[in-house]
Amino acid sequence: MARTVTTQRKTLNTALAWAVGLLIFFPILWTILTSFKTEAQAIASPPIFLNFDWTLENYAIVQERSDYMRFLWNSVIIAGGSTVLGVIVAIPAAWAMAFVPSKRTKDILLWMLSTKMLPAVGVLYPIYLLFIQLGLLDSRGGLVVVLMLINLPIIVWMLYTYFREIPGEILEAARMDGATLKEEILYILTPMAIPGIASTVLLNFILAWNEAFWTLNLTAVDAAPLTAFIASYSSPEGLFFAKLSAASTMAIAPILILGWFSQKQLVRGLTFGAVK
Amino acid sequence: MATQHSRSVARLMMAPAVVLLLGWMLVPLTMTLYFSFKKYLPLRGGDLGWVGFDNYVRFVSSSSFWPAVQATLVIVGGVLVITVILGILLAMLLDQPMWGQGVVRILVIAPFFVMPTVSALVWKNMFMDPVNGLLAHLWRFFGAEPISWLSEASMTSIVMIVSWQWLPFATLILLTAIQSLDSEQLEASEMDGAPVLKRFYHIILPHLGRAITIVILIQTIFLLSIFAEIFVTTGGAFGTRTLTYMIFQRVLESQNVGLGSAGGVYAIILANIVAIFLMRIVGKNLDA
Numbered sequence: 001m002a003r004t005v006t007t008q009r010k011t012l013n014t015a016l017a018w019a020v021g022l023l024i025f026f027p028i029l030w031t032i033l034t035s036f037k038t039e040a041q042a043i044a045s046p047p048i049f050l051n052f053d054w055t056l057e058n059y060a061i062v063q064e065r066s067d068y069m070r071f072l073w074n075s076v077i078i079a080g081g082s083t084v085l086g087v088i089v090a091i092p093a094a095w096a097m098a099f100v101p102s103k104r105t106k107d108i109l110l111w112m113l114s115t116k117m118l119p120a121v122g123v124l125y126p127i128y129l130l131f132i133q134l135g136l137l138d139s140r141g142g143l144v145v146v147l148m149l150i151n152l153p154i155i156v157w158m159l160y161t162y163f164r165e166i167p168g169e170i171l172e173a174a175r176m177d178g179a180t181l182k183e184e185i186l187y188i189l190t191p192m193a194i195p196g197i198a199s200t201v202l203l204n205f206i207l208a209w210n211e212a213f214w215t216l217n218l219t220a221v222d223a224a225p226l227t228a229f230i231a232s233y234s235s236p237e238g239l240f241f242a243k244l245s246a247a248s249t250m251a252i253a254p255i256l257i258l259g260w261f262s263q264k265q266l267v268r269g270l271t272f273g274a275v276k
Numbered sequence: 277m278a279t280q281h282s283r284s285v286a287r288l289m290m291a292p293a294v295v296l297l298l299g300w301m302l303v304p305l306t307m308t309l310y311f312s313f314k315k316y317l318p319l320r321g322g323d324l325g326w327v328g329f330d331n332y333v334r335f336v337s338s339s340s341f342w343p344a345v346q347a348t349l350v351i352v353g354g355v356l357v358i359t360v361i362l363g364i365l366l367a368m369l370l371d372q373p374m375w376g377q378g379v380v381r382i383l384v385i386a387p388f389f390v391m392p393t394v395s396a397l398v399w400k401n402m403f404m405d406p407v408n409g410l411l412a413h414l415w416r417f418f419g420a421e422p423i424s425w426l427s428e429a430s431m432t433s434i435v436m437i438v439s440w441q442w443l444p445f446a447t448l449i450l451l452t453a454i455q456s457l458d459s460e461q462l463e464a465s466e467m468d469g470a471p472v473l474k475r476f477y478h479i480i481l482p483h484l485g486r487a488i489t490i491v492i493l494i495q496t497i498f499l500l501s502i503f504a505e506i507f508v509t510t511g512g513a514f515g516t517r518t519l520t521y522m523i524f525q526r527v528l529e530s531q532n533v534g535l536g537s538a539g540g541v542y543a544i545i546l547a548n549i550v551a552i553f554l555m556r557i558v559g560k561n562l563d564a
Contacts, residue, residue, distance in 0.1 A: 014374040020366065021383035024443065028386055030410065031398050043408040046417070089296060092289035100286035106562050108294065110555050115301045117551035119501045121523045122540035123304035125311060125533050130303075149300040156293055181285065210391040212504035217528065227504070230393040234400075234508040241402055248394045259389035260382050266445075267452045271490050275449050 028252070035059070035245035042241035058246035066229060068250055075225035077140050078215070079208035082147035083201055086155045089148075091197070094159035095189070099168060109160065116153040120213045131218055138220040146218070147208045155204055158269045162196025163189075199265035202258060209255050226251040305544070311537035319531045331538035340522060347431065348518040352499045354435040355442060356492055362439075363446030363491065364484065370447070371454045388444035392504035399437045400426060400509045430514035438505055442498075446491045453487035454480070486557070493554035500547055519543055 022029075033049070034042050041052045062068055097105045127146065128137075136142030166189065174188045212227040219228055230251050233244050259266075267275055312331055315324040335341060370381060387395065403410050404425035412422035425433040457480065465475050501520050510516045512525060523543060527536030 010373050010375070013369070013372040014376065017369050017372070017374050017380045018376065020369065021380040024440070025383040025386050027395070027398055027403065027440070028390065030402065034402065045408075045413060047410060047413050089292050093293035096286035096289040100282050102283065102286070106559065108290065109562065110559055112293070112297055113555060113558065114548075114551055115297050117497055117547050117554075118301065118305070119520065119540075119543045119547045121501060121503070121520045121527075122544040122547075123308055124524065124540065125527045125537060126304035126307035128528070129307070149296060152293060152297060152300075206389060210389070212392045213501070216393075216504060216507065217524075227391050227393045230391065230397060231504070231508050233397055241408065244397060244401060248398055251394055252390050255389050255391070256386060259385070263381065263385055263448065266385075266388070267449055270445065270494065271449060275452055275487055275490060 028256075031245045031248050033245075034242055035249045037242050037245075039240070039242045042245070058242045059250070062243055062247045062250070066232070066247070068229070068247070071224060071226050071229035072250070074140060074219075074223055075209055075227075078143045078147060078223070078225050079205050081140070081144035082151065082208050083155075083204045085144060086148045086152050086204060087159075087197065087201060090152060090155040090159050090200075094156050094163050095185070097156075097160050098163035098166075099171065109157065112153040112156055116150070120150070124217065127214075128217070137218060138223045140223045143215060143218060143223060143225075146214050147211055150211070150214070151204050151207055154207070154269055155200055158200040158203065158265070159193075159196060161268060162200070163193060165196075166192050199262060200269070202262045203265050203269040206255055206259055206262065308537045308540050308544075311533050312541050314534045316534040316537075317532055327534065331534045332541070335526075335535055335538045335542065340517060343515060344517050344519045344522045347516055348500065348520070350431055351435055351438065351502065351516075351518060352496055354431075355438045355499055356495060358435070358439040359442045359446040359495065360488060360491060362443055363450050364488075366443070366447045367450035367454050368480070370451050384447055385444045387440050388442075388448075390441070392441065393508055395441055396437055396505045396508045399433075399440070404433055426510055427514050430510055430516045434505060434509065434516055437509070438499065438502060441505075442495055445495070449491050450484060450487055453484050457483050489557060490554070493550060493557070496550050497547060497554070500543070500550070519546075 035058055036054045036056070037048070037052050038055060038057070041048055097109065131137040131142055134142070136145075170192075171184060171188060174184050179188070209225075210227070212231075215225050215227045216231060219225070230247060233240070233247060313326055313328060315327045315330070316322070317324065366384065370377065370384070374380070390398075401409070406412055406422050406424035409422075409425075411425065415422045423429055462475065462479060465479055470478075502518065503520055503524065506512055506516055506518065506521050512518075512521045517525070519539070520543065523536050523539040526532050526539060
């Protein structure tokens with residue numbers, strides 16, 4: 001039953017919600033606007049909101065000076081690689097836990113969750129040392145593995161909660177009709193699980209993209225992704241607000257767009273299915 | 277029903293994930309424990325032998341330990357209070373009927389997708405810069421002296437930045453919880469003439485209890501290990517050195533691995549205390 005409200009009340013809600021929404025979004029909006037200003041306009045007093053000479057020169061300078069594309073490529077490889085690898089490892093595990101549950105399934109799931117709680121700084125040096133000895137420091141491969149491992153519990157959990165919603169009767173019916181395990185997974189389970197897998201991939205890509213402890217500590221030049229690219233702007237050199245904004249906009253734009261598609265999955269993924 | 281055969285297949289399918297996570301947990305953890313009992317300075321002599329619990333004692337008796345505990349508590353506590361209270365208000369607002377609800381939701385959620393280094397740098401420079409920052413302009417507009425946020429009000433600044441990042445998370449989860457509230461129950465109380473505040477305390481808040489607990493626990497685990505926000509803003513100066521940051525400095529900046537590892541073990545214990553409560557709630561949910 002829909003609640004009936006007066007138009008007046010609805011107008012008031014709308015105005016208030018939009019005001020709050022815009023306030024929260026404002027830092028992002030301001031960054032995007034500033035990225036199109038000249039450096040002088042970016043620090044003009046009083047600040048200029050819209051009536052400035054729109055320019056793309058900051059984007060050109062950022063790309064030229066720091067080779068944005070290389071960092072972007074590293075981010076794509078690291079976030080994408082760790083997500084794909086994680087999903088490949090997690091699908092069989094989540095499938096087994098959802099469809100062949102045993103007494104220990106719950107314990108295994110909770111134990112996996114507990115590994116996610118391990119504070120990164122607690123194992124910083126061992127990982128650092130292993131990276132040096134294995135020659136993985138500042139390599140994309142090393143980061144792919146580390147980010148895969150830190151996100152694996154979330155991937156398993158998300159897939160598990162999605163798989164559990166697939167009715168087991170359908171699988172049993174297929175089995176009775178003589179489907180092999182391979183056919184069962186390929187033709188029955190996969191089509192039904194694709195939305196869940198897609199959401200899992202999306203959320204984990206975002207988490208890996210934004211990860212900023214291991215990416216900052218384990219990379220230097222070659223494998224540095226966008227998180228490190230931005231951190232290199234923390235020491236200002238002269239006029240730089242507009243360039244900082246352009247660099248920031250380029251770093252967050254891809255993920256903002258992906259993120260808008262994944263709002264619903266965000267809740268499920270980050271609460272380990274405790275809130276749906 | 278699961279047969280013996282399918283059980284062994286299932287075990288086989290779980291094996292890679294279990295083995296990988298087991299390795300990821302045990303190998304570094306064992307190494308951290310090992311180093312924590314050694315005097316180990318990679319750049320000044322390397323492994324200088326066993327020292328028992330010396331590192332553990334030195335870590336907590338260092339003059340920067342209690343300030344670090346305090347900084348950690350202020351950041352975690354401050355962000356939790358702000359995000360939970362504003363999150364409840366915002367979730368209730370977003371639950372109301374309005375025009376363009378989808379767009380407002382997107383605006384509110386956006387900060388969560390901004391990478392920590394970007395949000396820290398944007399806030400540091402474009403908002404909190406004492407000369408050219410937008411807040412400085414605002415202060416001057418009202419005739420006040422601009423504040424150099426990150427040195428004079430360093431903790432407030434960090435709490436502000438981190439709250440901005442985490443408010444979307446709290447709001448989104450609380451909104452999901454509110455939307456599962458039986459609207460008939462609310463309507464009934466509305467018709468019975470229960471005032472807004474009463475409705476909030478007796479119906480909405482109890483219903484949100486579990487979601488609030490989950491928000492607090494998950495955020496605590498993430499907030500305890502905040503790193504990039506401090507790394508690019510103050511670098512641990514002006515009283516913003518948290519436990520995590522202090523351990524990072526011991527290990528990578530001053531290369532005192534033994535001491536840093538002992539700190540790491542403390543951090544692991546602390547995180548596990550919080551994790552136990554979270555696991556209980558999640559575990560209960562699994563039985564349902």
